[in-house]
Amino acid sequence: MSTSRRFDRGHTDDLVSFLTASPTPYHAVATAAERLEKAGFRRLAESDAWDGGTGGRYVLRGGAIIAWYVPGGSSPATPFRIVGAHTDSPTLRVKPVPDTGSSGWRQVAVEIYGGTLLNTWLDRDLGLAGRLVLRDGTTRLVNVDRPLLRVPQLAIHLDREANSGLKLDRQRHMTPVWGLGEPREGELIDFLAAEAGADAADVTGWDLMVHPVEPPAYLGRDRELLAGPRMDNLLSVHAGTAALTAAAAHDRETGGALPYVPVLAAFDHEENGSQSDTGAEGPLLGTVLERSVLTRGGTPEDRARAYADTVCMSSDTGHAVHPNYAERHDPGHHPMPNRGPILKVNVNQRYATDGTGRAIFAAACERAGVPWQSFVSNNAMPCGTTIGPITAARHGITTVDIGVAILSMHSARELCGADDPHLLANALTAFLTG
Template structure:
């Protein structure tokens, strides 16, 4: 495993929820000398690295000694959330002597991939006084049991799951009473259960990241979509902060991409625009700045699947360990245009990393990401890229061990590109 992929494994393991991803990113930024900029406080205009946290979203940037108002931005945009099962406000349920947890599906999860796995629980509790308490139960706690084949002889001809009935995890035996789960979590985190006012909690797979394959050239991990991009952008920003650039490198990891980005901390919200406007020096200066800026929207893309090759365009296959992928769509489901593509190819050439191009099969609907939303909201030229993975939106996804390092190299060159 390359050093970058080993570091990605550590990052993913520390980040079972968007809030933990932000906390781990902040730890790394602080280690690199970045300091916090609180939204409600006066803006710090001095040179150096800053970061800003709002719930599961993180922004970070570096302002060099010679940067003036109206300087162009080089923005790397990713997202911190992944498809999962989210705990409902009243979580306690159960039948037939089983204690269960009531959940709803978050994002476009592959439901079957959550069956028969050892699952933990992560997120946050919020107390009545507003205190936020992190939660990470990183040991086997929950399991969504699949029905035995003896009771469904046709299961191999098509598994059908009802998310209201069939995805409820079990976590014990006995009579279910209201408040069981929150009392358990309060004890685990050292708070009084009576003080817990609300929670944001998701289920997560406990299988650690690992290499596989005869030559160990593959990397399996939960949450590659899209912590692989978050990790690359952060690593590149910290590297770019060591150089004197003519532009301002900015990293943003949005929450809520998997459910459409329509939130105060999503890409469709105003947060990035407000931060960039303040960094540019106000509304008047931002027009010059935005016109000269570029955004790299990084999210995973579909690797060519050997068992379903007919689902891909044969002339635009994304291959594992062949470099990060430039994503193109005629209907702007990806924001890439020709000038943006040229800037991406220049960054890859500067970094001496390979790249490839993905276009969807005309008969298979194309997904999207934060790129088109950011481009539409800000009017900043945006390019969509990402590393290729198999099993996207599964609890456990697969990429190549070389591609994370390739993305870091290209992103670092993008951050420091003055053209």
């Protein structure tokens, strides 16, 4: 990897900006697309005819983005190197009839999205963001990034057992307040349309979600930790975007030396199973890769050859050892912050890594000069999963599960080592360029 392309703590500073600008998957892909545009990538519409030229391209669909760079001299059978990630995070999402209330309070009706830690949303200043769909089919992003909502916790005086075992009813206890008085039908959408500069009468659909407005911040005596929202998994989306643009720059600087077509595939809906047209289990990635082969004059045979040597690095956050619950972790595997990305292994295919994948990851880290760690779950604890096994099974390509070790996963505010984001970006750049 070119030394001019190495990332340092400035990358983590930039991650802070990325997280702040991306309160929803729709904002995340828009932010990534803006960065790709500045790096010379151009957007393609899925309904248009594509050409087979070299250079960077990307497609957007809802909260998903697929971007790729075709190096000079690529053949139709040139394999792909893919960084996979997801754009969604556990949160509270607005229901179809949002205006509700009780006992003189105006509230917003929400549904629980993903496996969120409910208690972390209590007594926290919350904003509201997402997309408004207009009558003509266009969309308008909206982001109220100031204190607007709050899920108030019951005072200890009214629940003396709260500290012995807090139990939250997902329907009754998680409805945020946003004012006083009786709810009025259409009030929330009227307000958000005005915030987005749209006519409320033109808003016929919406996808809206709550987000904490407290900005990311460095933490600790030596500022060696970073606290912030949506690290699972915008940390990987940010690193993948940086690695792809670095790989494109490397190819231009070296006159077309990349042996692979580097790809970023950031999907939506991973937190609830990936089964959607923008999720990893949908056809989006396979369609884009196949069209890339065919527009370069390829055949189904070329596609099969390209896939045979394709590798996907599925990047998602994993668990750092928790100092207060160390017994929940495997005793031989205690990933720590700032010691590099983790290789995630599960023999029951909750992660897709095998020995071949381990060797590929180790080579990328060695080339980048990046330390790395292994993660495996305690045998007595259930193991989570990622887009990795889905990608491997759906497309028949070698897939490796990696990520950054964090604490407080699925909290409204998570914690990672401040050096790990740029160590991950360096490893991914080496993977895409090697």
